[in-house]
Amino acid sequence: MEGASSASIRWALLCTLLCLSLSLSHCNVTYDGRSLIIDGHRRILFSGSIHYPRSTPQMWEGLVRKAKDGGLDVIDTYVFWNVHEPSPGNYNFEGRYDVVRFIKTVRDAGMYVHLRIGPYICGEWNFGGFPVWLKFVPGISFRTDNEPFKLAMKKFTQKIVQMMKVEHLFQSQGGPIILSQIENEYEPVKKIFGEAGKAYMNWVANIAVGMGTGVPWVMCKEDDAPDPVINTCNGFYCDYFSPNKPYKPTMWTEAWTGWFTDFGGPLYKRPVEDLAFSVARFIQKGGSFVNYYMYHGGTNFGRTAGGPFIITSYDYDAPIDEYGLIRQPKYGHLKDLHSAMKLCERALLNANPVVEPLGNYEQAHVFSSTSGGCAAFLSNYRTNSNVRVTFRNRHYDLPPWSISILPDCVNEAFNTAKVRVGTMEFQFLPLKTGLKPWESFNEGVSFVEEDSKISVAGLLEQLNMTRDATDYLWYTTSVDISPSESFGGRSPLLRVQSAGHAMHVFINGQLSGSAFGTREKRRFNFAGNINLRVGTNRISLLSVAVGLQNQGSHFESWSTGIAGPVTLEGLDRGTRDLSWQKWSYKVGLKGEYMNLHLPDSSQSGSWMHESSIMQKQQPLTWYKTYFDAPEEDEPLALDMGSMGKGQVWINGQSIGRYWTALAKGECGGCSYSGTYRPVRCQSRCGHPTQQWYHVPRSWLKPTDNLLVVFEEIGGDALRISLMKRSVSAA
Numbered sequence: 001m002e003g004a005s006s007a008s009i010r011w012a013l014l015c016t017l018l019c020l021s022l023s024l025s026h027c028n029v030t031y032d033g034r035s036l037i038i039d040g041h042r043r044i045l046f047s048g049s050i051h052y053p054r055s056t057p058q059m060w061e062g063l064v065r066k067a068k069d070g071g072l073d074v075i076d077t078y079v080f081w082n083v084h085e086p087s088p089g090n091y092n093f094e095g096r097y098d099v100v101r102f103i104k105t106v107r108d109a110g111m112y113v114h115l116r117i118g119p120y121i122c123g124e125w126n127f128g129g130f131p132v133w134l135k136f137v138p139g140i141s142f143r144t145d146n147e148p149f150k151l152a153m154k155k156f157t158q159k160i161v162q163m164m165k166v167e168h169l170f171q172s173q174g175g176p177i178i179l180s181q182i183e184n185e186y187e188p189v190k191k192i193f194g195e196a197g198k199a200y201m202n203w204v205a206n207i208a209v210g211m212g213t214g215v216p217w218v219m220c221k222e223d224d225a226p227d228p229v230i231n232t233c234n235g236f237y238c239d240y241f242s243p244n245k246p247y248k249p250t251m252w253t254e255a256w257t258g259w260f261t262d263f264g265g266p267l268y269k270r271p272v273e274d275l276a277f278s279v280a281r282f283i284q285k286g287g288s289f290v291n292y293y294m295y296h297g298g299t300n301f302g303r304t305a306g307g308p309f310i311i312t313s314y315d316y317d318a319p320i321d322e323y324g325l326i327r328q329p330k331y332g333h334l335k336d337l338h339s340a341m342k343l344c345e346r347a348l349l350n351a352n353p354v355v356e357p358l359g360n361y362e363q364a365h366v367f368s369s370t371s372g373g374c375a376a377f378l379s380n381y382r383t384n385s386n387v388r389v390t391f392r393n394r395h396y397d398l399p400p401w402s403i404s405i406l407p408d409c410v411n412e413a414f415n416t417a418k419v420r421v422g423t424m425e426f427q428f429l430p431l432k433t434g435l436k437p438w439e440s441f442n443e444g445v446s447f448v449e450e451d452s453k454i455s456v457a458g459l460l461e462q463l464n465m466t467r468d469a470t471d472y473l474w475y476t477t478s479v480d481i482s483p484s485e486s487f488g489g490r491s492p493l494l495r496v497q498s499a500g501h502a503m504h505v506f507i508n509g510q511l512s513g514s515a516f517g518t519r520e521k522r523r524f525n526f527a528g529n530i531n532l533r534v535g536t537n538r539i540s541l542l543s544v545a546v547g548l549q550n551q552g553s554h555f556e557s558w559s560t561g562i563a564g565p566v567t568l569e570g571l572d573r574g575t576r577d578l579s580w581q582k583w584s585y586k587v588g589l590k591g592e593y594m595n596l597h598l599p600d601s602s603q604s605g606s607w608m609h610e611s612s613i614m615q616k617q618q619p620l621t622w623y624k625t626y627f628d629a630p631e632e633d634e635p636l637a638l639d640m641g642s643m644g645k646g647q648v649w650i651n652g653q654s655i656g657r658y659w660t661a662l663a664k665g666e667c668g669g670c671s672y673s674g675t676y677r678p679v680r681c682q683s684r685c686g687h688p689t690q691q692w693y694h695v696p697r698s699w700l701k702p703t704d705n706l707l708v709v710f711e712e713i714g715g716d717a718l719r720i721s722l723m724k725r726s727v728s729a730a
């Protein structure tokens with residue numbers, strides 16, 4: 001590449017002259033087949049995903065500083081359309097949603113930004129980042145050649161680009177943004193959408209490039225990304241990947257550091273040795289940009305988790321944990337990898353690798369040139385055995401599945417399997433300050449009939465009713481039983497088919513059972529024997545959404561809620577279909593209308609004191625208490641292990657959904673990804689998927705913090721406790 005290299009240096013010089021002559025202080029970011037070119041220089045860049053709404057603005061600076069100390073050059077974030085435009089034309093860029101402040105925080109730390117606008121982002125985020133109102137735009141069809149969709153998508157994308165331009169945040173304006181993404185992992189749906197998908201993909205690339213940002217655009221997982229858009233790779237491994245043109249750089253937009261999980265699922269861990277190996281393998285083959293997804297995963301506060309069933313924690317086994325603490329050895333080992341790579345940067349950017357076999361399963365990748373010096377990567381692809389290889393008359397010991405990095409072609413600076421950083425364990429410890437006495441408030445079932453405004457024959461789709469303003473929709477109907485009914489001596493069987501996601505069945509106000517789907521199969525059937533009495537019986541079904549679908553073709557058309565049929569078996573006159581009789585609907589909970597979670601409103605309602613009602617494990621109950629902020633400065637969490645399923649708020653801010661009743665069943669396995677070594681392994685067997693819930697420090701005041709819990713099925717609120725997360729050497 002010596003020739004290409006000097007051509008690019010000449011070009012860089014030209015660009016610099018041009019910029020100077022136009023008296024601009026910065027060049028556009030460009031690229032060649034080797035790497036991105038920033039200010040006329042090729043670069044090997046390490047990047048990490050940190051999503052601004054998944055932490056608090058008070059955490060951002062610390063997270064970014066840790067990322068920089070960890071050897072990263074770039075912070076990558078999606079842009080989260082649904083939090084920014086909660087209703088059409090009404091924008092919110094405040095607090096956690098202040099994307100400009102986040103980017104400036106990265107800039108002030110001296111780092112670059114990769115802005116993945118999408119605006120479809122998947123991301124285990126509610127509805128894949130789309131606002132739910134978008135689903136109700138007449139004639140809309142998501143992510144395809146559809147005018148209403150294209151109009152809305154273009155409008156939002158242009159708005160974001162314009163915001164960045166006004167703030168001078170693109171590198172071409174002297175800002176930190178060196179790269180932007182349009183769409184997200186489009187290839188899989190394009191295949192399903194056929195010609196319309198291809199047309200849409202080309203249109204998307206056109207509008208992106210047409211915005212003239214002066215920095216390149218990427219499309220991840222889109223093999224056909226048209227010039228000048230760069231197609232990039234997402235995966236556990238990307239050494240098999242090449243861009244669709246030789247003059248585009250080889251970039252890895254998502255190197256998965258771990259994995260997300262769903263309520264009822266296991267937690268996952270990715271061994272750092274495997275992650276480091278995959279990165280070294282990508283760079284030795286010619287890769288020049290690696291983004292860790294996630295570097296800090298954070299928290300799905302409120303009802304932002306996607307799914308269905310994605311848990312509130314988005315820890316991801318990332319180098320920085322959900323709470324902003326450094327996870328060792330993951331963080332430190334990657335930092336060592338980045339330091340070793342930086343020592344090789346000149347060699348990597350000035351030569352193409354020459355591959356020398358060192359054995360059947362061993363290779364050397366050598367980058368050597370007069371201008372860049374020499375760097376070598378020695379690899380052992382055996383999964384089980386150590387090998388001693390000879391390279392340029394010296395011996396090197398390579399552990400299985402590892403790569404040694406020799407920045408001077410002589411001395412080993414780093415081996416991906418030799419972890420020099422000690423392991424640290426996280427634990428939750430009790431605090432000196434406890435919670436004050438609890439009060440409770442019975443949500444009850446009765447509200448539905450009293451206030452129901454909607455009564456129709458048949459079952460209605462849930463999102464059409466709630467517009468996702470709440471997780472909850474009541475479906476209520478009644479069944480008359482005559483005095484002569486004998487039920488054949490047994491209680492009748494109620495069957496309910498739901499399109500998702502969870503449901504609690506109340507018969508005459510009493511909880512008679514619950515059912516729920518899974519992330520893979522959100523539809524579920526409930527079948528349970530119920531007690532009916534002579535006269536009118538009220539059947540109340542509380543349908544609960546647990547995060548909206550964030551991927552799949554045309555997921556906007558997927559239904560939620562009780563789809564039917566609803567039948568009653570075992571009556572004297574046979575099975576009765578209730579699906580088409582009169583149903584009453586109530587959107588949301590009484591406590592939601594009363595804003596029981598808000599400090600000002602928590603005085604309203606008939607709250608009862610601890611002694612009278614607390615022990616009973618009542619379903620549909622609100623709980624509240626107060627606490628003083630702990631003096632210690634460790635991150636805080638609520639231990640919700642004694643509860644069932646619901647939501648929790650601190651000082652009116654939603655911590656998120658909890659669901660501790662659902663424990664992980666079988667566990668302990670590892671998964672593979674076309675490799676012979678596990679890329680992720682299950683952990684925390686036999687425990688609830690998520691027991692602890694992050695309480696951001698900045699949401700607390702010194703005294704009298706209001707904690708409100710809404711419990712759906714029943715739990716013991718007296719055993720909820722505030723804990724601190726701390727680190728100890730293993």
Ligand SMILES: *[C@@H]1O[C@H](CO)[C@@H](O)[C@H](O)[C@H]1NC(C)=O
Nearest residue numbers: 018019028172212213214215
């Ligand atoms: C920088 O990019 C902008 C927008 O794409 C373009 O209009 C401009 O000509 C470019 N400038 C240079 C010096 O290449």
Ligand SMILES: *[C@@H]1O[C@H](CO)[C@@H](O)[C@H](O)[C@H]1NC(C)=O
Nearest residue numbers: 459460461462463464465559
């Ligand atoms: C949504 O509700 C409206 C009336 O509230 C109804 O006309 C429409 O058919 C419903 N759509 C779906 C998909 O259920």
